Amino acid sequence: MNIVTKKRARDIAEKKYKYGFVTDIESETAPKGLSEEIVRFISAKKNEPAWLLEWRLKAYRHWLTLTEPDWANIHHPPINYQDAHYYAAPKRKKLQSLDEVDPELLKTYEKLGIPLREREILAGVEPRVAVDAVFDSVSVATTYKKKLEEQGIVFCPISEAVQKHPALVKKYLGSVVPITDNFFATLNSAVFTDGSFVFVPKGVRCPMELSTYFRINAENTGQFERTLILVEEGSYVSYLEGCTAPKRDENQLHAAVVELIALDDAQIKYSTVQNWYPGDENGKGGIYNFVTKRGACRGKRSKISWTQVETGSAITWKYPSCILQGDDSVGEFYSVAITNHHQQADTGTKMIHIGRNTRSTIISKGISAGKAQNTYRGLVKIMRSAKGARNKTQCDSLLIGDTCGAHTVPYIESRQPSARVEHEATTSKISEDQLFYCRQRGLGDEEAMALIVNGFCKEVLAELPMEFAVEAQKLVGVSLEGSVG
Amino acid sequence: MMLEIKNLHAAVDGKEILKGIDLKINAGEIHAIMGPNGSGKSTLSYVLAGREGYEVTQGSVKFRGQNLLELKPEQRAAQGIFLAFQYPVEIPGVSNVNFLKSALNAIRKSRGEKELDAMQMLKLLREKSKNLGMTEDMLKRAVNVGFSGGEKKRNEVLQMAILEPALCILDETDSGLDIDALKIVADGVNTLRSKDRSMLVITHYQRLLDYIKPDFVHVLAQGRIQKSGGAELARELEAKGYASFVPGEAA
Numbered sequence: 001m002n003i004v005t006k007k008r009a010r011d012i013a014e015k016k017y018k019y020g021f022v023t024d025i026e027s028e029t030a031p032k033g034l035s036e037e038i039v040r041f042i043s044a045k046k047n048e049p050a051w052l053l054e055w056r057l058k059a060y061r062h063w064l065t066l067t068e069p070d071w072a073n074i075h076h077p078p079i080n081y082q083d084a085h086y087y088a089a090p091k092r093k094k095l096q097s098l099d100e101v102d103p104e105l106l107k108t109y110e111k112l113g114i115p116l117r118e119r120e121i122l123a124g125v126e127p128r129v130a131v132d133a134v135f136d137s138v139s140v141a142t143t144y145k146k147k148l149e150e151q152g153i154v155f156c157p158i159s160e161a162v163q164k165h166p167a168l169v170k171k172y173l174g175s176v177v178p179i180t181d182n183f184f185a186t187l188n189s190a191v192f193t194d195g196s197f198v199f200v201p202k203g204v205r206c207p208m209e210l211s212t213y214f215r216i217n218a219e220n221t222g223q224f225e226r227t228l229i230l231v232e233e234g235s236y237v238s239y240l241e242g243c244t245a246p247k248r249d250e251n252q253l254h255a256a257v258v259e260l261i262a263l264d265d266a267q268i269k270y271s272t273v274q275n276w277y278p279g280d281e282n283g284k285g286g287i288y289n290f291v292t293k294r295g296a297c298r299g300k301r302s303k304i305s306w307t308q309v310e311t312g313s314a315i316t317w318k319y320p321s322c323i324l325q326g327d328d329s330v331g332e333f334y335s336v337a338i339t340n341h342h343q344q345a346d347t348g349t350k351m352i353h354i355g356r357n358t359r360s361t362i363i364s365k366g367i368s369a370g371k372a373q374n375t376y377r378g379l380v381k382i383m384r385s386a387k388g389a390r391n392k393t394q395c396d397s398l399l400i401g402d403t404c405g406a407h408t409v410p411y412i413e414s415r416q417p418s419a420r421v422e423h424e425a426t427t428s429k430i431s432e433d434q435l436f437y438c439r440q441r442g443l444g445d446e447e448a449m450a451l452i453v454n455g456f457c458k459e460v461l462a463e464l465p466m467e468f469a470v471e472a473q474k475l476v477g478v479s480l481e482g483s484v485g
Numbered sequence: 486m487m488l489e490i491k492n493l494h495a496a497v498d499g500k501e502i503l504k505g506i507d508l509k510i511n512a513g514e515i516h517a518i519m520g521p522n523g524s525g526k527s528t529l530s531y532v533l534a535g536r537e538g539y540e541v542t543q544g545s546v547k548f549r550g551q552n553l554l555e556l557k558p559e560q561r562a563a564q565g566i567f568l569a570f571q572y573p574v575e576i577p578g579v580s581n582v583n584f585l586k587s588a589l590n591a592i593r594k595s596r597g598e599k600e601l602d603a604m605q606m607l608k609l610l611r612e613k614s615k616n617l618g619m620t621e622d623m624l625k626r627a628v629n630v631g632f633s634g635g636e637k638k639r640n641e642v643l644q645m646a647i648l649e650p651a652l653c654i655l656d657e658t659d660s661g662l663d664i665d666a667l668k669i670v671a672d673g674v675n676t677l678r679s680k681d682r683s684m685l686v687i688t689h690y691q692r693l694l695d696y697i698k699p700d701f702v703h704v705l706a707q708g709r710i711q712k713s714g715g716a717e718l719a720r721e722l723e724a725k726g727y728a729s730f731v732p733g734e735a736a
Contacts, residue, residue, distance in 0.1 A: 432537070437574035439558035440534050440567075441588035441644065442595070451587055455578030455627065 030087035036060060039190050042087050046159045046193075049166060059179040059189035066183045072346040073375040073407055074315050076251070076288065084253060086191045086224070132157065132196045132212045144208065153237075154199040155210050158226055161197035168199060172230055176259040176296045176323070184255040184317075185292040188224045192257065195225035198239060200266075202232040209465050211240040227258040231266040233299065238269040240468055251279075251314060255290045264299030264326065269307070271464050273472050276312035281370070281482060283342025286314025293320035294350075297329035297358075305332040306349065307463040309472045311479040314343060319377065321350035324358035324386075331360040334460040336472075338453075338479045339372030339404070348378035348409075353386035353419070362393040365457045368404035369480055375407040380421055382414040389419040397427040398456050400449070400480070450477030487512045487549060487652055487683040488533075494543035495532045501542065502528040504708035510652070513680040517694055518687045519719060520705035521727040526687045527571060529705070530656040533685075534568040535561050548652065562588075563595040565651030569641040569658050576628040581640065582610060584628045585647050592648060613646040617673050635666030642673035653677065653684045659693035671696030691723035706730035 030041055039060050043053040068079070131143045132155065148155050154165060161169050179189040196212040214225060231237050254276065260268050270293075279286025289312075295304035306320040316339075322331030333349035351360035360380065368374040380391045397406035408425045430452060438448035454461065454476050464472055488510040495503040502525045510516050520526050531539045533546065535558040546553040553561060576584065582603075590600040601609065610624055617639045629637050638658055645653055655674065659667055674684070674697055686697055694702070694716065702718040704711045704727070711730045712718065 431574075433574045434576055436534075436536050436558065437570065437576070438584075438588075440562055440570075441584070441648065442559050442562040442592035443587060444559050444591065445557075447587070447591060451579055451584070452576060455576055458578035 028087075028089050029085050032085055033082045034060075034084075034086055034191065038086050042191055042193060045087065045089075046162070048159075048162055051170060052162060055174070055179065056190050059186050060191075062180055063183070063186040063190055066186060068183050072317055072377070073373060073409075074317060074344045074346050076315055076344075079251075079253060079288065081187075087193055089193075132210070148206070148208075151204050151207070152201040153204060153206055154197065156197055158195045158197040158228060159193075161199075161228075165197070165199065168230065169197070169228065172228060172259070172261055173226075174259075176261060176294045177257050177292050182292060184290040185257050188226060188255050188257045188292070192224045192226035195227040195256070195258075196229075196239075197227070198229040198231075198237060200231045200235040200237045203234045204232075205235065206237040209238050209240055211242070213242050223252075223254045223256070225256045227256070229258075229260045229268060229270070231260075231262050231268050233263045234265045236267045236269075238271070238465055240271045240273070240465060242273045242275065242468075251286060251288050253288050253290070254313075256292070258291070258293040258320075260293075260295035260304055262295065262297050262299060262302035262304055262329075265301045266299055267303045267305075268295060269305045269465075270295070270320070271468060272306075272308040272310070273464075273468055273475065274308065274310045274312050274316070275475060275479075278312045278343050278479075279314040279341070281341045283314070283371075286343070287312065289313035289316045289318065291316075291318040293318060294323065295321070295331070296323045297326050297331060297355075299329070300326040300355075301328045301330075302326050303330040303332070305330075305334070305463070307334040307460065308336070308347075309457075309461070309464070309468075309475065310335070310337040310345060310347060311475050313345075316343075316345040316347050318347050319349055321352070322360065323352045323354065324360065324389075325354045326358075327355040328357045328359075329355055330358070332463075333360075333362045333364070333378075334463045335364045335376075336367070336457045336460045336476070337365070337374055337376075338367045338476060339369070339374045340479055340482070341370040341372060343370075343372045345373070346375040346377055348376045350379040350381070351391060353380075353382045353389040353391070353416075355386060357388040357390075358386055359389070360391045362391070362395075363459055364393075364395045365460055366395070366397045366406055367400065367453055367456070367480070368397070368406050369400035370482075371403050373405045373407070375409060377409045377411075379411040379413070380423075381411075382416045382419040382421065384415040386416050387418050389416060391419075391421045393421075393423045395423075395425040396456070397425075398453065399427065399429045446477065446481055449480055453477075453480060486510075486547070487514070488553075488685075489547040490544070491546075492544035493529075493532070493541065493546060495528060496540050496542050497528065497538060502708055503532065505544070506705075506708075506710055508703065508710065510683045510685065512651075512683055514701065515678070515684045515686060515697065515699045517697075517699035517702045517719060518685065518705050518710075519689065519691070519702060519722055519727075521731060522689070524706045524727075525708045526689075526705055527656055530568055530654045530685075530687055533561075533654060534558060534566060559591070560595070562648070562650075563592045567645050567648055567650035567653050569638075569645060569653065569655045571657040571660060573629045573632075573637040573641055575630045575632075577630050579628050581624045581626060581628055582606065585610065585644060588644070589647055609647065610643075614643055616676060617643055617646075618669055619643060634661035635663065635669075638662060638666065638670050639673065642670055642677075646673065646677060651682055653682065655684065655686045655688075657687055657689060659688055659690060667693065668696060691719040694719045704730055 039056050177185050200206050262268050276287035297304050304322050310316050324331050331351050337345045337347050339345045364376045366374040366376055376395045382389045395408050410423055412421055434452050435448050454473050490506050490508040493503055493506040586606045703713045
């Protein structure tokens with residue numbers, strides 16, 4: 001192989017997962033393994049107050065009594081929890097400004113297309129997105145903090161919020177996902193390292209999209225981020241998260257917890273484009289993504305809307321949910337999950353109707369190709385108190401080829417006779433007719449596939465903020481490469 | 486020479502459907518292919534467009550001097566072959582505008598031409614759709630989804646007008662159309678007639694040929710062209726039927 005063909009081969013590989021590079025950066029890493037000592041180490045590194053250390057230890061001790069859940073339609077070799085690092089941070093002094101951030105790190109984010117230097121983002125133009133960048137275990141930069149602070153909005157790493165807004169953190173952390181919630185959430189509670197904290201005070205409409213960008217870089221490292229978003233009465237925030245990781249042959253664990261709280265008339269729009277490394281076409285490597293996301297519509301007429309585009313990870317296990325406590329509150333879940341090659345996804349939502357006239361909408365689009373397995377798992381639960389509750393669920397699965405699988409597992413529990421629950425599900429194969437029609441009009445086979453699948457996902461993609469929509473459409477095409485023919 | 490088919494044999498699922506077709510079409514000519522059901526009319530159109538599963542077992546097809554059979558469907562489209570489908574396909578969630586923009590730009594790109602942006606595309610679409618009586622709403626709707634039979638066929642002609650092919654193959658474009666819709670579609674096709682563009686009109690009935698006047702008419706039966714003639718042959722067929730071309734089915 002000469003140099004030119006080597007480069008071409010590399011280019012082609014890069015195109016498949018262009019975020020697969022590794023940044024050579026000096027990092028400070030905790031020794032492998034999980035113990036009380038490690039939990040104390042993390043807490044000490046973050047200079048946390050005693051109550052938080054106690055909280056973590058309680059979670060850790062509880063975790064020791066738990067076993068991994070096995071009800072999901074996923075298969076993987078046992079995870080050795082002692083074989084990972086639970087803390088990795090780029091080495092640094094206390095930073096006063098972005099200028100002190102390691103240039104290698106800034107370059108990494110530039111490569112990912114995420115500008116962290118505010119002045120370079122759009123000189124003179126009203127900013128539309130503020131970014132919090134989390135690298136391995138630590139938040140490295142948050143942009144537009146000052147501008148947001150003028151309106152009383154807090155957008156910062158959660159470790160900083162622990163220091164600066166301890167009362168809020170103490171009151172709400174674990175209030176939606178308790179530390180005993182489930183195996184992975186409990187693990188996260190013990191060892192979470194960073195993540196974002198958002199607080200929008202009463203009556204404020206957040207003027208820009210808030211975005212967190214997660215990046216796993218270090219080897220053999222788990223990422224356990226914790227996000228807490230609190231929106232007070234009558235306020236609104238739209239929050240986006242994106243994630244990538246280098247290509248590595250071993251599996252890496254990602255177990256995040258996200259908690260959302262919406263008070264009266266508050267609205268939270270939470271969008272995810274998850275593009276963790278999915279492993280290679282033989283199923284080697286890739287991220288194990290075990291995530292607990294839950295929002296509480298505590299207030300009357302509050303609304304929480306989850307939109308997710310899940311294209312990455314070897315395994316995706318996540319069920320962004322809404323607890324509809326406030327009367328007339330609204331929960332929404334819009335999901336696209338694409339699995340190709342050996343990827344496995346078991347994803348869906350839970351809508352728990354407690355308040356009167358609560359409404360929920362679920363639209364799930366699952367696409368499977370290659371040897372992938374894609375499961376929608378959803379629970380709609382109507383409590384006796386939820387008079388007049390309504391739910392509408394639509395689950396569509398699309399199969400590409402005949403070696404993949406699509407599964408739909410809806411659970412409906414209703415204790416309130418006046419509630420209305422609708423469930424529709426379809427499964428279809430991408431049709432030869434459609435592909436041929438597109439190709440006859442001049443589109444290449446992969447282009448045709450991307451167009452048809454984007455059409456299939458349109459209702460969900462339309463829910464994404466503009467800044468993410470174009471990227472997500474491209475991602476849909478890229479993740480299906482190699483699935484045609 | 487636009488198209489030259491020599492001794493073309495083709496099979497579907499191992500069953501031979503086309504059994505030796507010979508046909509020459511010069512630039513600017515309109516050829517009609519008529520024949521009973523199951524004679525191989527649609528198979529011929531799919532073979533020319535390169536559909537998978539339609540296996541050429543013998544013979545050759547030259548399109549503007551080059552071997553058509555070695556090209557992929559999208560390459561044939563880029564070279565100027567357009568097939569108006571008998572049953573246009575629905576693509577949910579993809580707007581007509583987006584579909585046509587993607588198609589036209591894919592073709593322009595492969596020809597080394599500059600791609601059109603959304604505004605240029607919309608302008609072009611408005612201009613071309615006027616004569617076809619297509620509303621702005623139809624352009625924004627998903628490709629063929631919820632379209633009536635007539636609307637689908639008009640949409641095919643619109644695509645043809647936008648992509649400006651060298652050879653148009655119309656596969657039973659008249660099927661499922663009432664007389665008003667037929668006129669609109671035929672008018673649309675007629676405005677695309679030019680000395681550089683050839684057409685292959687496949688139909689069961691003579692009716693369409695009252696509106697799209699062919700230069701030549703061929704009778705396809707049992708996988709072969711049984712008879713060729715001028716426009717008058719179509720009327721003869723309408724009067725006598727196909728029975729004389731199908732042994733064992735004598736009237």
